Amino acid sequence: MHFTILAAILQVAVGVYATALFDKNLAYHSPFVDNPQISHDTRSIQRRNVKRQTQDATKFDDEHYPGFYGSDFSNSPFVWSGGLNFTHSVASGDPFDTSVILWTRAVPTSPDGTSELPDQSVPACLSFAVSTAADLSGKPIAHGQAFTSYDVDWTVKVEATGLRPDTKYFYQFSDCTNPKTISPIGTTRTIASANTPAKNVNGGKPLVMAVFSCSQYQAGWFNAYGFAAHNTTADIFVHLGDYIYESLGNGAHIGRAVLGRELATIFDYRQRLNQYRTDASLVYAHQHAPWITVWVRVGTWMIMRFGLLINPPEVYTVNSALLQVADNAWKAGTADSNDTATGCKWSPSGACFTDRKMAAVRAYHEWMPIRQVDARDQLRIWRNFQIGKLLDLTMLDTRQYDRDLTDVYYNTVVNTIAAFENRSLMGAAQEKWFYDTVSQSKDRGAVWRVVGQQIVFTQLNESGAFDLDAWDGYRANRARVLDHLYKNKISNTVILSGDSHANWVSDLAHPNDTTTYNPTTGAGAIGVEFAGTAVTSSSSFGSGIQPPAADAVSRVLVDANADLQWSEGSFRGFFTLSIDTHNLNATYYAMRNISFANLDGFASANFVVKSGENKLSRPVAGGTVNAGVLRSQT
Known part of the structure; x- marks a missing residue:
C-alpha cells in the first residue's frame, strides 16, 4: 500500500x-x-x-x-x-x-x-x-x-x-x-541597460551592427553572412526581411536546388527553413552573434523598369522575410493568395492566406531565436530595444501589420490612391506607437534613433514610375512620419531599409522639396536613410547586371531624385553601422561572386553621419566610392 x-x-x-x-x-x-x-x-x-x-x-x-x-x-x-x-x-x-x-x-x-x-x-x-x-x-x-x-x-x-x-x-x-x-x-x-551613459555602452567602443535582407537560396550562396561574421567586428546582426522565400526557382546549376514546393503548410515552411539553415555562412553567422529580425517579403519590386521586364512574378514570387508568407503581402492577402468571399481558388497552393500565415508564423517561431510577439489579431512584431543612452533600435512591421492594400499586380487602382490621406503602411496603432517611441527616445536622452524596417522610405522617381509596394505607395503616411520628426525636432534619426535588391543612401527630407532642403549641402534634412541590397536575390536593375550597366541606371536615378546621394545596383552584399556618441559610420560591402561558397568581398562605400547634423557628412562618402554612383563624386 x-x-x-x-x-x-x-x-x-x-x-x-x-x-x-x-x-x-x-x-x-x-x-x-x-x-x-x-x-x-x-x-x-x-x-x-x-x-x-x-x-x-x-x-x-x-x-x-x-x-x-x-x-x-x-x-x-x-x-x-x-x-x-x-x-x-x-x-x-x-x-x-x-x-x-x-x-x-x-x-x-x-x-x-x-x-x-x-x-x-x-x-x-x-x-x-x-x-x-x-x-x-x-x-x-x-x-x-x-x-x-x-x-x-x-x-x-x-x-x-x-x-x-x-x-x-x-x-x-x-x-x-x-x-x-x-x-x-x-x-x-546582452545589450546595455537603458540608463547606461552613452559613452559607456559597449565598454566605450563603437557598437557595430551588420544589416541584411533578401536571401534567396536558389539565387546564390549566402556569402555575405559569412563575410560579416568572419571579416567585421559586428556585435549584432539585424535582418530586415526575406530570410526565406516561398518560391522554387532554378538553382540546380550552382548546387542550390530548392526542396519541396511553393510553401503552404507547416511541413513546407519547416522544410524550407531547414534547408536554408544548412548554408555554411548562415550557420556560422547565427553561431557567432545574436540576431534581431523582422519579417517582410521582397518579391517583384517593380514589374516594368526602364523599359525592361524585371523580376517577373512567376520567377520571383517571394515570401515574407522572417515571416515567410508570400509575395506583396498586406493585411488580408498577397499577390497570389487572398482571403476572398469566393474562397481560396486563386491560390496556386490551394491554401488561404490566413492559413499560410499561421503555418509560417508557427514554423518561424520554432526556427528563429526571437521572443514571442503580441498578435493583437494581426501578428504584431514591432518592438524597441533601448541600448543604453546610445541608441534606440526600433523595429517596425511595414509588411503585415494592418497594412492597407498594396500593389498585387492586377489592382492598378493603387496608383490612383497612393497619395490618399487615409492610407496607412503601418496601421493606426503601430503608427502611434512609433511616434511615441521616437519621442520617448529623445526625451530619455538617447543619442541616436535607428529604425529598422523593410522597404525603401525615400521617394524614388524612376523615369516617371514609382514602387507602389514601398513607401511611395503610402505617401501620406511617409509625410506624417517626416512631419513628426520635423515638428518635434527629433534629431539623429537613421532609417534602415531592405527589400529593393539594390543599394541606396539618402538624406531624409520631404520628397524633392528643394525649397527647404539643399541636396548639395544637406541643409534642411531631418535624418538619413541607409537602404541595403540583397544577400543573394537578383538586382532590381536586372538579373546579373554588370557594374557598368548598373551605374548607368544609377546615374539616371541620382540625377532625378534630389534626396538620393548614392545608388548601386550590381553587387549583392550587406552593410554595417558603427555607432558611437559622436558619429555613425555606414560601410557597404559587396560580394564578388555568389555562385559558389566563398568570402571574397570588398568595401564598396563608406558614409559618415555626425551627431546633431541630421544629414550625410559632406563630401558624401568622402567624395569617392568603389562601386555605384554618387550625386557628386570627386
Whole structure:
C-alpha cells in the first residue's frame, strides 16, 4: 500500500517536473503572448510520453528512479537516450540587458547506426550552459534543461536569464542523457541597460551592427553572412526581411536546388527553413552573434523598369522575410493568395492566406531565436530595444501589420490612391506607437534613433514610375512620419531599409522639396536613410547586371531624385553601422561572386553621419566610392 502511494506521488511529481521541462522550451509556446490558446498542450504531450514511471526499479543496476537533476537518464524510456544530432548548430537572438534567447535543433539518432527512425513519441532532453569563458570552463552563469519533440520539429528555444548587461557570453547545449554529446559553442551578448551613459555602452567602443535582407537560396550562396561574421567586428546582426522565400526557382546549376514546393503548410515552411539553415555562412553567422529580425517579403519590386521586364512574378514570387508568407503581402492577402468571399481558388497552393500565415508564423517561431510577439489579431512584431543612452533600435512591421492594400499586380487602382490621406503602411496603432517611441527616445536622452524596417522610405522617381509596394505607395503616411520628426525636432534619426535588391543612401527630407532642403549641402534634412541590397536575390536593375550597366541606371536615378546621394545596383552584399556618441559610420560591402561558397568581398562605400547634423557628412562618402554612383563624386 505504501509503495503504491509513494509510486503515485512520484508519478505526479515527475509528471509535473517533466511538463515544466517542456514548458522551458519556448518553441512549444504560442507565438503570441496574448493568444496562449494556440500553444502546444505540453501536459498532453507529457502524458503521451510517460511509459513506466511506476515500474519496479529493482531490475535496474543504478537504483534508478525517474528524476532529473543528478539522475541517470540511461534507463528512462520517456526521455530519448539513443543519441542526438545537433543538425543546425546553435543561434541566439533578441538580446535584452539581462537575458537572451538561445536556440538549437537536436534530432534523435538511431542507437544502432541504422537509418531507421527512433521512437517519435519519446521526447529529447537538452541541457544548456552559459559562461563568460570561451571554453565554458568554471561554474556557468546560467544553465537549465528543456524538452523537445517532433511536435516542434525538434527545435529548442530557451531564455537564458540572470545575465550581466552589455556582456559577451558563450553557450552550449548538450544531451541530458549523455553530457558528452554536445552542440558547437555559440557566441552571444546582452545589450546595455537603458540608463547606461552613452559613452559607456559597449565598454566605450563603437557598437557595430551588420544589416541584411533578401536571401534567396536558389539565387546564390549566402556569402555575405559569412563575410560579416568572419571579416567585421559586428556585435549584432539585424535582418530586415526575406530570410526565406516561398518560391522554387532554378538553382540546380550552382548546387542550390530548392526542396519541396511553393510553401503552404507547416511541413513546407519547416522544410524550407531547414534547408536554408544548412548554408555554411548562415550557420556560422547565427553561431557567432545574436540576431534581431523582422519579417517582410521582397518579391517583384517593380514589374516594368526602364523599359525592361524585371523580376517577373512567376520567377520571383517571394515570401515574407522572417515571416515567410508570400509575395506583396498586406493585411488580408498577397499577390497570389487572398482571403476572398469566393474562397481560396486563386491560390496556386490551394491554401488561404490566413492559413499560410499561421503555418509560417508557427514554423518561424520554432526556427528563429526571437521572443514571442503580441498578435493583437494581426501578428504584431514591432518592438524597441533601448541600448543604453546610445541608441534606440526600433523595429517596425511595414509588411503585415494592418497594412492597407498594396500593389498585387492586377489592382492598378493603387496608383490612383497612393497619395490618399487615409492610407496607412503601418496601421493606426503601430503608427502611434512609433511616434511615441521616437519621442520617448529623445526625451530619455538617447543619442541616436535607428529604425529598422523593410522597404525603401525615400521617394524614388524612376523615369516617371514609382514602387507602389514601398513607401511611395503610402505617401501620406511617409509625410506624417517626416512631419513628426520635423515638428518635434527629433534629431539623429537613421532609417534602415531592405527589400529593393539594390543599394541606396539618402538624406531624409520631404520628397524633392528643394525649397527647404539643399541636396548639395544637406541643409534642411531631418535624418538619413541607409537602404541595403540583397544577400543573394537578383538586382532590381536586372538579373546579373554588370557594374557598368548598373551605374548607368544609377546615374539616371541620382540625377532625378534630389534626396538620393548614392545608388548601386550590381553587387549583392550587406552593410554595417558603427555607432558611437559622436558619429555613425555606414560601410557597404559587396560580394564578388555568389555562385559558389566563398568570402571574397570588398568595401564598396563608406558614409559618415555626425551627431546633431541630421544629414550625410559632406563630401558624401568622402567624395569617392568603389562601386555605384554618387550625386557628386570627386
